[in-house]
Amino acid sequence: MQFAARVSLGFTAFLAAVLLAGCGESRTPAGDASAGRKVYRHSMDEAPSSLDPVQAANVYANHVAINVYDTLYSYKYLARPYELKPNLADGWPEISEDLLTYTIRIKPGVHFIDDPAFEGGVGRELTAEDVVYSIKRHFDPATLPQGAWLWQGRVAGLQEWKAAGSDYDQPASGLVALDRYTLRIQLAKPYPQLLDSLAQGYAAVVPREAVERYGAQFAMRPVGSGPFRLVSFDTSRILLERNPKFRQEPVDLEAEGYDPATQGGYGLERIAGRSPPFVDLLEMDFINEPSARWNSFTKGDEVQYTTVPNEQLDRVLASRSPVRLKPEYEERYHSFAAIEAGFIFQVFNLNFPEFGYHPDPGQERRNKALRCAIIKAFDWEARNESFYGGIGEVYPGIIVPVVPEFDPDTPRDSITRDVEGARRLLAEHGWNAQNLPVLTYGTTGSVVMRLMFEQFRAWLKEIGYPTSKVVLRQYATFGDISRAWKQSELPWIAKGWGLDYPDAENTLQLFYGPNGSPGSNDANYRNPEYDRLYEQASVMLASPERTGIYRRMNRMLIDDCVAVTGLSRKRIHLWHRDVIALPDREIVGGFFLKYVDVLDKPAAGGR
């Protein structure tokens, strides 16, 4: 018995020791890989599902794609509003007078990383043929591409190349490598956003050898020429290390848009004249739960960056407008508040005769009155306060504040709550509790989405809309509800949109008639005048005339009561004081990461 007791005690002690050792362990990045090396630990709320640029459909995938691959153009690190700059391209393109031909020179001497896919395992030089190949992949159904919309119908010959079987050995007339370092793009019609499209993760340049060697595995095994290369990747984190072959391009702060007045306190001057990347290891932790991300950030020795969760705003902020941290946070962290490059909005699906188009013009007028009444019932201030910490920016229409075409003087009547006006409008058009149609509100099962529904239903009740006629339909996943939107199954669609590039065209296309379901026009708005203006503006370069057209289109949407819009969230970025950076996740996302530097020890007043 005594022996058994001793064995039992010893086993228990061993177990306890193992467990306690596990509890005490700090999450060090990739174990020995970080020893003696400069490490930056970033955090994101989701993990990318693929590292293949043809599937870089979201900000998470873009964060990786543009850091392990190169794109012809990029966005300046610090300039706001966003400005393009040549990246892999050797300067700006030569553009023909008819705006249909772009000739782009590529920097010589850029090499892919060493990889067994190349002859002798040594990365070869990147050429114009690689750019052609990478864009062609979006027109090869076998790659499951998601970025073809950027060039479809715009770059000549790609659709024909696809129709002919997507044979990479056959040329596409509009996309040609003239020589080793020169690319020619022939457009079917002027495309002012072409260079923006070449800055997307979708346009990242991949080597054909690696794609063919790794097949489906290529999605998890990037072989690029970007500032970093992959060490490991799973659903909880990705570890990248400095690409030793990355070209030497010293940082010119002025050219990057540095503004000492607003960006002077972040230590960015330290990177001037040095060639990125500045850290040896870049780790990105994917932490979905805001509280877990916050805890990891405030712990001090884990992730060095986060955004402030809404529920922490009161604890962290001394002032919301302007955004200012409390002294205890100011002392420990750098911060930066920025409006997102996107917006939150709701649209009526006009394919539903209860709310939208109707064969009877009289009924269609009544439907419009109903939509306008619902818009008047919507309380943007309360929505902002409840779900966006009261720091989001509410504005009329769909031209978001981060684009130059935004008009701060647009009348705000469409975002001003008017319950009495809504009731009057309903009464004038013969609507009452008995004949109001059932409004099915689709949402995913999350608590926040559910509360948004309840808030909306409560507002409608105030204008006489019976609670029983505002019906919740829950979908298990975001994919399920997206499918319902695409299939035009819901009369009311609440969603968000992140800009692909800083041009109002990117949001105005959401209401372009030919983009109706299953395209991006979920409202199925069909207005010949709007469509005509869209087509006219879509081939124009940025100009006051184009801005005028954009604003006119915006006004049409407001007047037709198509959407309840909009709000752009404000994100408050926090990062440790020993990190030199200006983080940003808008427009492509993640292009700042190659400029991040970490001080050897915390600055005075730091952790």
Next chain:
Amino acid sequence: MNAPAASAVDANGAPAASRRETLWHKALWKLRRDRAGMAGLAVVMLYFLAAIGVWLGWWATGWAEVAGGKWEAPSAAHWFGTNLIGQDIFARSVYSISTAFEVGLVVAVLATLLGGVLGALAGFFAGRFTDELVVWLMGVLDSIPFYLLVAAIAFAMAGNPYAMHVAMISTFWITTARLVRGEVIKLRQLEFVEAAHAIGVPEYTIVFRHILPNTLHILLVQSTITFVAAIKSEVILSFLGLGVKDGMSWGLMIAESTIEVLAGFFGNFLAASLLMFGLVMAFNFLSDALQDALDPRQVS
């Protein structure tokens, strides 16, 4: 003190032999002497009254309305404060009582009925095809993890508000069926069943008119246990987004609390937890008391 000559109770406090005695009388008498059980019953009745009031629209009618500002502290107007969008947390927690009773009653009644019938049939036809089929079905359903099964049913029923009820009923009947089956195997050996056979009473009549009523004590206890299990499961499922779709429940309130406790607001968490704790504890006391009272070995 002198005892009356014809006392209603004997020396041990049990009902006098002069009255017509049944096991039910004895059980009722025993139940009434169980203070914890009676307290539990009183609390359950209080909750039930609250649920009836909600169903009749007497109170908690404004559970869905925006009645105040974001995360207001407890006050005379809002006893547990308000939630993220300004809804009254007390009204929502009271409304959730009706949800708990609706789910508990539906699941307890149907799962007990199903378990009783299938258990009785399996027990009566023990060793035959019917028995093997029911036992096989119980084994199969038992082998599937409960929440996995619920998720599968919820997914298959595509957002149907009764997916949760179906999932619970399809698993909760099993325990009842096992107990009833065992009891019926024992009962079918007794003389009254033999006699029924002898005079030519059809088999199903024997099962449903003579045997099943004798398992009522099991069904009664099991229904209270199932009721509690259903309430707890509903809260967990709603918390996970698999439960109540359009309405309010303590599970949804606790799910809501996950976005507010970090901000230092605990109204949803406290209201839902306290009310659920009260009801579950009361039902547990009642269930224990019923089990003691209806246990034939203790009653006799």
